Amino acid sequence: MSDPTDAADLTIEQLAAEVGMTVRNIRAHQSRGLLDPPEVRGRTGYYGRAHVDRLRLIRDMQADGLNLAAIQKLVGSGGEEFVGFRRALATPFETGGAxxxxxxxxxxxxxxxxxxxxxxxxxxxxxxxxxxxxxxxxxxxxxxxxxxxxxxxxxxxxxxxxxxxxxxxxxxxxxxxxxxxxxxxxxxxxxxxxxxxxxxxxxxxxxxxxxxxxxxxxxxxxxxxxxxxxxxxxxxxxxxxxxxxxxxxx
Structure with missing residues (x-):
């Protein structure tokens, strides 16, 4: 895996490999407004850390069973916090491990x-x-x-x-x-x-x-x-x- 920084330096293919998604899924998220547009230089779009973090957030929320409509609603109102809340909710109350x-x-x-x-x-x-x-x-x-x-x-x-x-x-x-x-x-x-x-x-x-x-x-x-x-x-x-x-x- 690469180590993307705040600089937009990933092509969409590299971004897909970074987050474990297909290029098609990334484009679909963009069309829904779930992902900000890339920085265009010449005729190529480049993505950075914010895009990586957003796609990983979407992936985590999907893993929690949310559909894209629900994710679209939550992303603009505390999506990261929701993931943290969901994980806290799933944590067993038992203090002693199995x-x-x-x-x-x-x-x-x-x-x-x-x-x-x-x-x-x-x-x-x-x-x-x-x-x-x-x-x-x-x-x-x-x-x-x-x-x-x-x-x-x-x-x-x-x-x-x-x-x-x-x-x-x-x-x-x-x-x-x-x-x-x-x-x-x-x-x-x-x-x-x-x-x-x-x-x-x-x-x-x-x-x-x-x-x-x-x-x-x-x-x-x-x-x-x-x-x-x-x-x-x-x-x-x-x-x-x-x-x-x-x-x-x-």
Missing amino acids: QIVAGAEVRRLLGVEDIDEATITRAGRLGLFRPLGEDRYEVTSPRLLTAAAEVGAIGLRPEVGLDVLEKLDRHAQAIAKIFVELFLAEIWKPFQRAGMPPEDWPRVRDALERLRPLAGEALLGMFEPAMTVAVEKAAERVVERIARDAEKGR
């Missing part, structure tokens, strides 16, 4: 000698891991698998641990929906109604990125005192039951 582990390690963590097909399907649906073949597994959420292992470590059967995770999954889906709807209602829709002004794209992307730690911290902040109250109430019931049983045994 890991590839042997089946023996998965079985050790779950406390089972053999993993039947039903357990694999159920665990996969809950996001614990997925089979890759040859007794290898991709652990999509190491934190969740560690939690499942702890369930086994305190003496509960793997099936019980999966029962707990299924209940938690239902609540997690509802909580995730709360935060998504919050972003859509309070950030995205007002931005969209305003015509998606280019100067507001950084604010929208910043709100999305801040939502990641906010969601986790808010959930943990609500859960900890709720757990304290629940344990205290359960402890009170246990103590009352012991006291009643002791009274009956006199």
Whole structure:
């Protein structure tokens, strides 16, 4: 690849090779107004860095599934920011990356000698891991698998641990929906109604990125005192039951 500078020094054929497009596609983008005309010297048009950057932006937006009509609208109103926003949107919320582990390690963590097909399907649906073949597994959420292992470590059967995770999954889906709807209602829709002004794209992307730690911290902040109250109430019931049983045994 060449290293184009701000100077217009690329012919259309060289530009096509630089960005991985056909000459025909570049001309089509020009006819749509997506690409500025080249600098003409003699009878030859020359292209520079701005043209390379614009075509790469168009290519990235097409890769994100946008058609040319949508790209034409966005290019004039923060196309570069949209690509950054789209990438932030596609970034998983999980803080721990996926890991590839042997089946023996998965079985050790779950406390089972053999993993039947039903357990694999159920665990996969809950996001614990997925089979890759040859007794290898991709652990999509190491934190969740560690939690499942702890369930086994305190003496509960793997099936019980999966029962707990299924209940938690239902609540997690509802909580995730709360935060998504919050972003859509309070950030995205007002931005969209305003015509998606280019100067507001950084604010929208910043709100999305801040939502990641906010969601986790808010959930943990609500859960900890709720757990304290629940344990205290359960402890009170246990103590009352012991006291009643002791009274009956006199």
